[in-house]
Amino acid sequence: MQSSLEIRDVRKTYGPVHALHPTNLTIRAGEFLTLLGPSGSGKTTLLMAIAGFVEPSGGRMLLGGRDITALPPEKRNFGVVFQGYALFPHLTVWENVYFPLRARGMGRGEARPKVEAALDLIELGHVAGRKPSELSGGQQQRVALARALVFEPAMLLLDEPLSALDKALRKTLQAELKAIHRRIGTTFLYVTHDQEEALSMSDRVAILRDGRIQQIDSPTDLYERPRTEFVAGFLGRSNFLTGKVTGRQDGRLLLDSPYGRLEVATEEQLPAGRQVTLGLRPERIRLCRAVAADATNVVAGRVADVSYLGPVAEVEVETAGGRLGVTTLTDAGAPPVTGDVWLQWEAASAVLLQEQSNLPDGHR
Amino acid sequence: MTVAAAPAMAGPEARHTRRLRNPVFLGLLLAPCLFLGIFYFAPVANVLVMSLTEPSVGLQNYRLLFESGAIHRILGNTLRVSSVTTVTTLLLGYIIAYGLVRVGPRERNALLFIVIASFWISALIRAYAWVAILQPNGLVNQALMGMGLIEQPLRLVRNELGVVIGMVHYMLPYAILPMYANMSGIDGRLMAAARALGASRTKAFCWVFLPLSLPGLVGAGILVMIFSLGFYITPAILGGGRVVMIAEYISIQISETLQWGVATMLATVLVTAVVLMTILMSRFMEVGGTIGAKGKKA
Numbered sequence: 001m002q003s004s005l006e007i008r009d010v011r012k013t014y015g016p017v018h019a020l021h022p023t024n025l026t027i028r029a030g031e032f033l034t035l036l037g038p039s040g041s042g043k044t045t046l047l048m049a050i051a052g053f054v055e056p057s058g059g060r061m062l063l064g065g066r067d068i069t070a071l072p073p074e075k076r077n078f079g080v081v082f083q084g085y086a087l088f089p090h091l092t093v094w095e096n097v098y099f100p101l102r103a104r105g106m107g108r109g110e111a112r113p114k115v116e117a118a119l120d121l122i123e124l125g126h127v128a129g130r131k132p133s134e135l136s137g138g139q140q141q142r143v144a145l146a147r148a149l150v151f152e153p154a155m156l157l158l159d160e161p162l163s164a165l166d167k168a169l170r171k172t173l174q175a176e177l178k179a180i181h182r183r184i185g186t187t188f189l190y191v192t193h194d195q196e197e198a199l200s201m202s203d204r205v206a207i208l209r210d211g212r213i214q215q216i217d218s219p220t221d222l223y224e225r226p227r228t229e230f231v232a233g234f235l236g237r238s239n240f241l242t243g244k245v246t247g248r249q250d251g252r253l254l255l256d257s258p259y260g261r262l263e264v265a266t267e268e269q270l271p272a273g274r275q276v277t278l279g280l281r282p283e284r285i286r287l288c289r290a291v292a293a294d295a296t297n298v299v300a301g302r303v304a305d306v307s308y309l310g311p312v313a314e315v316e317v318e319t320a321g322g323r324l325g326v327t328t329l330t331d332a333g334a335p336p337v338t339g340d341v342w343l344q345w346e347a348a349s350a351v352l353l354q355e356q357s358n359l360p361d362g363h364r
Numbered sequence: 365m366t367v368a369a370a371p372a373m374a375g376p377e378a379r380h381t382r383r384l385r386n387p388v389f390l391g392l393l394l395a396p397c398l399f400l401g402i403f404y405f406a407p408v409a410n411v412l413v414m415s416l417t418e419p420s421v422g423l424q425n426y427r428l429l430f431e432s433g434a435i436h437r438i439l440g441n442t443l444r445v446s447s448v449t450t451v452t453t454l455l456l457g458y459i460i461a462y463g464l465v466r467v468g469p470r471e472r473n474a475l476l477f478i479v480i481a482s483f484w485i486s487a488l489i490r491a492y493a494w495v496a497i498l499q500p501n502g503l504v505n506q507a508l509m510g511m512g513l514i515e516q517p518l519r520l521v522r523n524e525l526g527v528v529i530g531m532v533h534y535m536l537p538y539a540i541l542p543m544y545a546n547m548s549g550i551d552g553r554l555m556a557a558a559r560a561l562g563a564s565r566t567k568a569f570c571w572v573f574l575p576l577s578l579p580g581l582v583g584a585g586i587l588v589m590i591f592s593l594g595f596y597i598t599p600a601i602l603g604g605g606r607v608v609m610i611a612e613y614i615s616i617q618i619s620e621t622l623q624w625g626v627a628t629m630l631a632t633v634l635v636t637a638v639v640l641m642t643i644l645m646s647r648f649m650e651v652g653g654t655i656g657a658k659g660k661k662a
Contacts (some may be wrong), residue, residue, distance in 0.1 A: 052560075072559070073559040079560075080557065080560035080561070082553050084551075086551065086554050087557075088557075088572055089554075089576070090575045099571070103563040103564075103567055
């Protein structure tokens with residue numbers, strides 16, 4: 001039975017260094033939650049605190065309402081897949097998978113069906129008798145997964161499990177992990193610095209930076225409605241446009257900017273004169289030779305650079321307000337875009353970003 | 365021990381042969397061989413020959429191995445003292461080596477310095493220092509009597525206990541360093557993984573760390589055993605003539621009773637035992653090397 005894990009004000013300091021500022025997070029039962037962030041963002045510290053290897057400097061962790069903050073790792077009943085797998089080199093694949101059951105006092109005979117089921121799950125029953133050193137990286141990764149799942153843990157913690165593998169294999173294993181998650185319904189808490197990995201696998205992604213959770217949302221919401229400049233820039237590419245609020249009209253905020261008059265759809269009520277930043281994805285901008293007279297968010301520019309990437313082309317356009325990146329689908333036989341162009345986007349395409357200082361801050 | 369590095373030496377064949385043809389390299393290789401041949405292997409061969417020819421040709425010296433009560437006693441002493449020394453050294457050395465891999469880098473450097481520093485003091489000085497510490501009116505007995513824990517001084521020296529204490533002290537670095545080298549090759553995440561999978565500290569140690577450190581333990585054990593079997597100074601001084609081991613007995617046969625046949629026979633037996641154990645050790649050290657490397661990779 002899966003239960004949710006509640007993280008309340010958990011923090012970790014090493015002397016004067018805040019590895020993790022007080023953090024609140026609820027990991028829902030059965031979800032695939034990814035902690036995403038650059039190195040030093042505190043994602044691994046948070047994972048290791050949940051696993052029981054890092055003692056929090058403060059705060060509590062409740063698993064289905066039960067306080068687990070003081071429990072040693074072996075009493076938490078969480079499966080952990082370590083970076084580099086950490087398979088036991090002196091034991092066979094079978095014995096590696098049997099290890100957690102043995103630690104729980106289960107005899108070999110009793111454990112056999114469970115070990116075999118776990119090896120079947122990862123389709124590696126045929127290498128049960130081999131030592132880890134005789135397996136490929138992908139196989140080792142699967143064995144580590146089977147070993148962490150065989151005892152039906154309350155939650156599975158994965159610390160950058162795919163980082164040592166090449167790109168093609170990583171793709172395959174991502175799909176496999178997702179399929180296994182769907183099949184067994186165990187809560188997965190996944191740590192990675194790979195944005196694509198996070199977006200493609202997770203139900204929700206928490207983005208961390210400097211020991212703080214910046215935003216936690218579904219992959220779609222994170223990409224489409226980033227709340228801060230950091231999130232918008234960390235996930236994919238983004239243009240940042242600054243302007244001054246001049247008024248409100250039909251659920252839109254009107255801005256005066258170096259690019260001209262801009263409109264952005266938002267619920268936010270901001271006083272006139274307030275300086276704001278907009279995030280705008282390059283693929284949300286239309287690049288055209290001519291625009292309708294009543295169109296909103298129209299910026300004139302001149303093509304400065306084109307990078308052809310196959311399915312899409314990345315176009316850099318010089319405008320009155322500065323350079324804007326535009327991604328357009330390529331068209332067979334069409335000549336490359338050059339010269340003077342119009343840029344245009346819908347009021348709902350741009351996102352009003354919060355200033356860093358407006359973020360809910362849990363510092364100390 | 366450098367035995368583990370042997371497979372790495374297998375480089376491109378061509379370069380080897382080219383270097384061998386170069387007279388300078390050839391000379392550099394042959395000179396030490398020649399030196400060892402004349403001053404080491406020839407005398408050892410001579411010892412072997414003498415054990416079969418002194419005082420007359422035949423196996424009569426070797427028959428003493430089965431018939432002489434005195435030699436049985438000496439061999440018994442040697443095996444017993446060496447075994448007790450080896451087991452005690454391994455036990456203490458394992459704990460220290462384990463401590464070395466677990467402490468922080470600064471503490472590790474300090475500890476390693478202490479371990480290595482004991483190499484700098486000669487066995488002779490250390491043996492006499494132990495006599496001074498352990499004798500009836502020595503440091504230990506005076507302290508114990510001063511605290512009122514004992515009435516009579518304990519007999520700590522000029523017996524087997526004294527010999528073992530002195531030998532364990534001498535052997536410890538030889539046990540600690542190979543075991544430390546082996547243990548530092550064990551991936552620390554393996555212990556964390558064992559804990560995360562539900563094993564207590566004790567189970568994680570017994571099921572993961574101990575088996576992975578076994579090659580180092582066995583290798584160190586054989587090394588200490590080899591050294592202990594032929595040990596001379598420490599048992600001679602701390603045993604006070606009461607605990608005679610094979611090396612001291614050989615020395616007596618040569619310089620006092622002048623039974624060179626018996627002495628060379630015992631020397632041959634000792635050398636054979638040591639050579640066999642060295643072969644055994646090189647096997648284990650190789651296994652240790654590969655397991656250590658695998659541990660790192662996995």
